[in-house]
Amino acid sequence: VALNSLSDLLLHELKDLYSAERQLTQALPKMIKACKSAELAEALTVHLAETEGQIQRIERAFGLLDHTPRSQKCKGMEGLLEEGKSLLEEDADPDVLDAAIIGAAQRVEHYEIAAYGTAIAYARTLGLDDVAALLAESLDEERAADEKLSVLAEGGINALAHVGEAQD
Ligand SMILES: [Fe+2]
DSSP states (O other), X not given: OOOOSHHHHHHHHHHHHHHHHHHHHHHHHHXXXXXXXXXXXXXXXXXXXXXXXXXXXXXXXXXXXXXXOOXXXXXXXXXHHHHHHHHHTSOOOHHHHHHHHHHHXXXXXXXXXXXXHHHHHHHHHTTOHHHHHHHHXXXXXXXXXXXXXXXXXXXXXXXXXXXXXXXX
């Protein structure tokens, strides 16, 4: 697909995000299963449901642009999720693994925050306020999910991962 206009670029971003969000819905259940902290599992479960809603918003955005939803493999998300998957395969202490899962999940959130921010800016420049507003709802959810993960990490999970560690 040629990128000859900002409209082309917005569509490209939407296809990438569509792929990214769909990959995430495949990966989150495994991460949730691996959590020791019930609070962390709950936060990721809430975000899985949000992610399904985000996929629907992207489909609506395609509709507003008179396009059929199509994805284009997001290799960035694929790489982030591969790293997350290899963490789950480590022989890890459960508390340490919880801290690691948060780190992996926050990388994903930051990646998505960047992608939505970019797509929203394109939509605004194009005067597509309805598309921008739709994507901004998802951006708010990503920011809130990231914030929640920071609260969990700094509110106890990182400290639990550190308990019993030799101090010398
Ligand atoms: Fe998302």
